[in-house]
Amino acid sequence: MxxxxxxxxxxxxxxxxxxxxxxxxxxxxxIAAHALKSLADRYGVERVRDTSISESAMVGMAVGAAMKGLxxxxxxxxxxxxxxxxxxxxxxxxxxxxxxxxRLNCPVIIRLPIARFRGHGPEGNEVGVSxxxxxxxxxxxxxxxxxxxxxxxREALERPTPTLFFEDRSLHGRSGEVADQNHGCxxxxxRSGDKLTIIxxxxxxxxxxxxxxxxxxxxxxxxVEVVSLGFIKPLDKETIxxxxxNTGRVxxxxxxxxxxxxxxxxxxxxxxxxxGTLRCAPRILAGADQFLPxxxxxPFLPSIQSIGTAVREFLK
Amino acid sequence: xxxxxxxxxxxxxxxxxxxRNMLVTRLFEDALVRWEQEGKISxxxxxxxxxxxxxxxxxxxxxxxxxxxxxxRTRGAMIGMGVxxxxxxxxxxxxxxxAGDSRDAPHHSSWPDRGVMPGSTMIGxxxxxxxxxxxxxQLDKQNAVSVAFFGDGTLGSGDLYxxxxxxxxxxxxxxxxxxxxxxxxxxxxxxxxxxxxxxPYAEPFGLATRSIDGNDALDVYHSARWARATARDGQPVFxxxxxxxxxxxxxxxxxxxxxxxxxxxxxxxxRDPLKRMADWLIRNGIGRNEDLARIEQEEEAKIEAAxxxxxxEG
Numbered sequence: 001m002x003x004x005x006x007x008x009x010x011x012x013x014x015x016x017x018x019x020x021x022x023x024x025x026x027x028x029x030x031i032a033a034h035a036l037k038s039l040a041d042r043y044g045v046e047r048v049r050d051t052s053i054s055e056s057a058m059v060g061m062a063v064g065a066a067m068k069g070l071x072x073x074x075x076x077x078x079x080x081x082x083x084x085x086x087x088x089x090x091x092x093x094x095x096x097x098x099x100x101x102x103r104l105n106c107p108v109i110i111r112l113p114i115a116r117f118r119g120h121g122p123e124g125n126e127v128g129v130s131x132x133x134x135x136x137x138x139x140x141x142x143x144x145x146x147x148x149x150x151x152x153x154r155e156a157l158e159r160p161t162p163t164l165f166f167e168d169r170s171l172h173g174r175s176g177e178v179a180d181q182n183h184g185c186x187x188x189x190x191r192s193g194d195k196l197t198i199i200x201x202x203x204x205x206x207x208x209x210x211x212x213x214x215x216x217x218x219x220x221x222x223x224v225e226v227v228s229l230g231f232i233k234p235l236d237k238e239t240i241x242x243x244x245x246n247t248g249r250v251x252x253x254x255x256x257x258x259x260x261x262x263x264x265x266x267x268x269x270x271x272x273x274x275x276g277t278l279r280c281a282p283r284i285l286a287g288a289d290q291f292l293p294x295x296x297x298x299p300f301l302p303s304i305q306s307i308g309t310a311v312r313e314f315l316k
Numbered sequence: 317x318x319x320x321x322x323x324x325x326x327x328x329x330x331x332x333x334x335x336r337n338m339l340v341t342r343l344f345e346d347a348l349v350r351w352e353q354e355g356k357i358s359x360x361x362x363x364x365x366x367x368x369x370x371x372x373x374x375x376x377x378x379x380x381x382x383x384x385x386x387x388x389r390t391r392g393a394m395i396g397m398g399v400x401x402x403x404x405x406x407x408x409x410x411x412x413x414x415a416g417d418s419r420d421a422p423h424h425s426s427w428p429d430r431g432v433m434p435g436s437t438m439i440g441x442x443x444x445x446x447x448x449x450x451x452x453x454q455l456d457k458q459n460a461v462s463v464a465f466f467g468d469g470t471l472g473s474g475d476l477y478x479x480x481x482x483x484x485x486x487x488x489x490x491x492x493x494x495x496x497x498x499x500x501x502x503x504x505x506x507x508x509x510x511x512x513x514x515x516p517y518a519e520p521f522g523l524a525t526r527s528i529d530g531n532d533a534l535d536v537y538h539s540a541r542w543a544r545a546t547a548r549d550g551q552p553v554f555x556x557x558x559x560x561x562x563x564x565x566x567x568x569x570x571x572x573x574x575x576x577x578x579x580x581x582x583x584x585x586x587r588d589p590l591k592r593m594a595d596w597l598i599r600n601g602i603g604r605n606e607d608l609a610r611i612e613q614e615e616e617a618k619i620e621a622a623x624x625x626x627x628x629e630g
Binding site for chain 1: 383420424428429433437441443446453462474482485
């Protein structure tokens with residue numbers, strides 16, 4: 001167990017993977033001389049490769065290299081750019097294992113940093129996770145803590161199918177414990193409570209934890225349980241059901257609009273619980289159904305205040 | 317130094333191999349269209365009739381460890397890499413022995429252990445996959461090359477330029493083979509492109525280029541040997557293979573090139589690569605008409621037998 005920032009946890013996951021896997025390479029823009037300079041110095045520019053601004057080909061090449069048994073981390077500058085390489089992600093990366101009848105694996109990570117609150121404007125402040133949620137065989141990680149950041153990354157490279165790794169840059173400075181053991185794709189109960197379960201991923205999970213701490217201080221006892229999903233696909237249904245059954249109340253928080261994504265999906269899954277398991281209808285708190293202006297994105301996204309208000313209504 | 321591939325039997329000199337593989341491709345695709353019309357198979361076929369020399373000539377120039385990604389009209393690459401008619405038919409008929417479990421469309425079927433890799437139905441989408449294979453070969457110091465086949469319609473795809481951009485800079489052992497037949501389904505190239513010749517598109521990216529007669533299997537073979545040596549030594553290659561589609565766009569769509577195509581077809585019939593290879597064998601005293609007729613009968617019978625065998629596997 002060690003304490004790291006979210007940013008350092010991702011960095012350590014990449015470095016540990018490069019050390020252990022001689023046939024792991026990283027491709028991206030401005031990495032060898034800038035973002036990953038220390039890795040390039042240690043492992044060479046053959047393995048830490050600067051590419052042109054060619055995201056579609058970058059993902060395609062990662063898939064081709066995977067056909068020969070390489071593991072590849074593709075560094076996309078920020079999550080919105082997933083739209084540029086959507087074809088390569090969905091058609092080439094996600095389908096390789098299936099259409100080759102399992103004869104070829106695709107242990108490829110596509111890093112998609114969420115770059116909100118940095119003034120990028122509506123073409124640079126999206127999450128875009130939901131664009132991909134309906135693609136079979138495409139793993140999606142949305143780590144909400146340093147521990148998840150480290151182990152989601154390590155787990156992704158062990159999988160036969162590719163992973164979209166949505167790391168949230170607004171969490172980069174947040175510190176947390178990194179466990180010594182991989183917990184696979186499982187969700188983590190990061191706060192324990194007995195009155196309400198908040199299910200969330202990424203930044204939303206961090207906000208939920210902060211609210212849970214606040215409520216505990218107010219009430220002098222832990223009322224709110226937080227299930228941090230980590231991987232939103234595959235989804236750890238068992239942990240969700242166990243927590244929901246224990247508390248009887250569920251709030252799902254999603255950091256983007258709610259037409260698609262894990263929030264409506266989990267909401268539907270909860271219908272599988274036996275009647276009476278939940279004391280009241282589950283609720284979704286999500287981003288507004290609109291693009292986010294550069295001057296201030298926060299009013300349109302879940303916040304400690306809006307989650308806190310929803311939680312207090314549940315606990316009334 | 318160009319080495320001539322091994323001779324497996326008395327007929328399998330390079331020239332005989334080129335002829336036989338083109339013949340098998342032609343007969344097999346003819347049979348696929350016929351079987352579909354007869355209701356024996358359901359998958360549509362995109363016949364490579366008239367273009368067989370490109371895949372067959374290229375694959376004959378490859379060596380162990382090299383890989384190919386066929387386009388949707390490059391069945392010859394499967395034949396040329398040694399995947400038997402029966403193995404291919406298993407994918408069409410969903411035989412329990414189908415290596416790919418009939419998941420991918422039969423024109424994209426793959427046999428990774430034989431060097432035939434899965435492609436993409438997205439036009440141009442497979443080119444970066446081929447570049448990725450080439451990158452792995454380069455990193456592994458494998459002394460192998462990666463080949464991608466595509467039609468000239470792919471010149472409109474951004475993925476081609478992204479791939480050439482990176483492959484040129486990284487000096488990848490990649491060979492891009494364009495089956496330049498001048499038509500994008502029902503649209504003549506002149507409606508969507510300024511020039512028929514494609515080498516000017518590739519040169520600025522640092523690719524070595526060569527324009528070749530795509531209907532001359534020997535020209536294709538020798539150009540592909542040059543391309544292999546060039547790519548392996550650090551310069552990716554673009555082969556612009558001039559050809560013409562003598563067959564249907566596909567078994568579903570039929571002939572779509574509209575009125576006036578007859579004259580062009582008649583002219584290109586005289587340059588049919590299979591007929592040219594047969595003439596070459598006869599002219600050089602290597603084959604006789606009766607040898608060629610007998611081989612054709614044998615291969616026809618083998619294809620029918622393969623169908624019955626594979627049908628029986630289900």
